[in-house]
Amino acid sequence: MIAASVLVAPILIVVFRSFTTGRLGVSVGFNIEGYLRVFSDPQILSMLNNSLVYAAGSAALGTGLGAMLAWIVARTNTPGKTLVELMPLYPILMPPIMKNIAWILLLAPKSGVLNSFLRESWGIEAHVFNAFSMGAMIWVFGLACVPLGYLFLLPVFLSFDPSLEESAYIAGSRPMHTMSRITFPLAIPAFLSAFVLNFLRGLRSFETPVLQGSPGGIHVFVAKVYDAMSVDFNPGLATAYSSVLIFLSIVSLLFYIRATRFSERYATITGKGYRVKIIDIGKWKYVTFVAVFAYFLVGIVIPFVVLIVVSLIPYYDYETFMKFPANIDLSNYVRVLNHPSFLSGLYNSLTLSVLIALITVLTGIIMAFTIYRTKVFGSKVFEVVGTMPLAFPPLVLSLGLVIAIIGTPLYNTLWGLGIGLFVAYFPYALRNASGAIVNIHKELDEAAWVHGARWRHVFFKVTLPLLRPTVAGALFYIFIESLRNVDVAVLLVAPGTEYGPVTLFEYFRVGQWAEAAAGGVIYLIILVVAVSVAKLAFNIKFTL
């Protein structure tokens, strides 16, 4: 019950507050001034257009690339399979904010590495690349969408019933024709699911619009919500923008649900055991290898190298950058590690992430167990309530929470921040646990029951041990997601309650690029260590 009200409150508040104006803490009348301002904003149409182009563009780029990589890995005789198989997944490790920082360093119009290179070496004065353009936004977020497209499409290509293709061959269709007429059409539903999910992620994404969009005058709704709070501190306006965003989110979520239903009808997995047929693509196999490798380079190696280099030079400009490695210098690390707000942010984010992972996963399991295994009244309502926050952008959730707790002792404390992260990640824990519990045959519980076990015995001796692998996966997923969270924490931090990734975000916003890079590298090292420990200790597969 408590969990349910914690989840619902922020959402109701956002909708309610969107009808009010005025500063927080001041009693306000019920009106639609916020909406009037939103809809009378001459930029509203261009904002809507920007949001949709940005989300759709990134989703198309990411899902398309992901699908291509999945097909290469699953169905072709590309050399170095074991190496190639995991390459599309490594970019997940890098927190989104670090990708933005790296690409801005590379693509910034005047000072960016690439434009400077063109200018210094070839005398091209024009700014060929612009980090603060729609194209660059789609490029950076689109690359971040690739792993999801890959993960959705890979099982489709891997578990494809070969007889579907074989019957096309028998009917006289050549391999290429079969590919385009049978294989790809059958993958469309999975592609659509991945596309819509990536689209939704685009609508909700925070870092790219704020760091790349707003400086270039390309405004989308998330950035506007953030500006309304951080610049104007006008909750009425922020909530009104949020409502538009919520509407867009819900519409695309409904599309997503439809797309997944559609894909169930296209089931290509028949339960029979078979090996996937590998297609010999001849000389092209080197091309496909290079393609996968190129994505790996662009997706993680290049941004990572840029960050490392920038973190190791005294300050960032092109000249200093090119002198590397003659001018290696640890001063950024020393500065960052001596900075109290970085240290407290690091400490807070680590402890909070561990706690949030434990609490969300445990509550998720208990709630899923209640929903699917007991006959407690209204348990289906819990399910809806528990999944609801998924429909709302994290920034909007934390906005609702800010409004809810302002003026209470929770405001500006780690408790408030913790509640925000709980609300944002609980749905993942619940969905994960629900999926796992549904997959455990009910008779296993019943067998314990008739042989003398009470609910608590069933839960601790049968359900929980069987859930162990899934639980471990969810714990680490939420830990990692929470450890790099910016969009929930950004509105809830205050002096004394710093949150690591938000601190990096602030460094970058005030132009301390080298410090941001150094802090980012420290974070990445912590994440890689955590993931490796998880993999070694629990043998977890990070395939969500």
Next chain:
Amino acid sequence: MAILKVERLSKTYKELQALDDVSFEFEKGILSLLGPSGCGKTTLLRCIAGLEVPDEGSIYIDGKLQTCIEKSVLVPPYAREIGFVFQNYALWPHMTVFTNVAFGLKLRKLPDEETKKRVRVTLDLVGLQTQEDRYPSQLSGGQQQRVALARSLVLEPRLILLDEPLSNLDAKLREEMRVELKKLIKKVGISALYVTHDQEEAFVISDTVIVMDRGKILQYAVPDEIYNRPADQFVASFIGHSALLEGKIVRVEGDTCLVSTPALANATLLCPAPRGAAAGAACKIVIRTGEVQLSSHRFENSQNVLEGVMSSRDYRGGLTDHRIQIGSKEIVVTSHKLCPMINVESGEEKIFLHIDPSAMSIILKS
């Protein structure tokens, strides 16, 4: 005292009436619940175990009230002291054979030595003494089935419920296991309620059988009576191979009656008279086609001879099916290999069916 008593049990799932006012008493031994899928037999079993809550009615196990909707009594499954063997065994995959079987004993806080002893004895009983450290996934289907049985038997319940326990085994193993299962239950000396949709399995394994359809009990009797005197048309068609024909009672003489059958060119047959038979009553004639004798000529002085034309003969190994057209009706008569060969080829030649009254029963239309 009856080990199990069920009174006026009803349960409806949305549109479907799974149990419709079911009442019966079960003294002891092995009782089968027999019926097609969806007849309510599994629902009944789950209600008895307490896994399902009926809409109405009460259940007594060993004289103790377990479920009574009217009095709001609902003893949870873990307190009913029964055994339950699930259709797919429901062995816990994360526990070894030993821990699976010891599960219930541990919950009852038995000393370790005692637990070990009882698990070993039970595993011995089901022939798995060497497998106790294995995991369920390392066992064959038949072995998993024995573990599931051992898990229930080790608790020494007075009643064990079995939900189609053999249906996941292949045909040959199924036939072996049903005999073994019966021996085992008899040896342990507990009562068992056995759900199955296989008529032969029910007959082999049980002392008494309940035939169910659409949530109702149609007949509750010993196998012999169900086979020879089916209570209604459904039971007759569900049990064994038989031909069902429309008929009309012409005359009743003591415990026999004369029935005319319009479908068989108005032939009259001498049949055992059912209770309450009266001349002029409409009825169904059940002919057990495995007990019909075939010949190429009419025997002298014999009663109940039908004349037909063979349309085809299907060889099944030990048995042969003869499809015989009589009037407007085709009847399939099965003959055993040892029966005299019939020299009639399919085609025009006539074939004669000799039906002893004992191969027939009459069901009065209500």
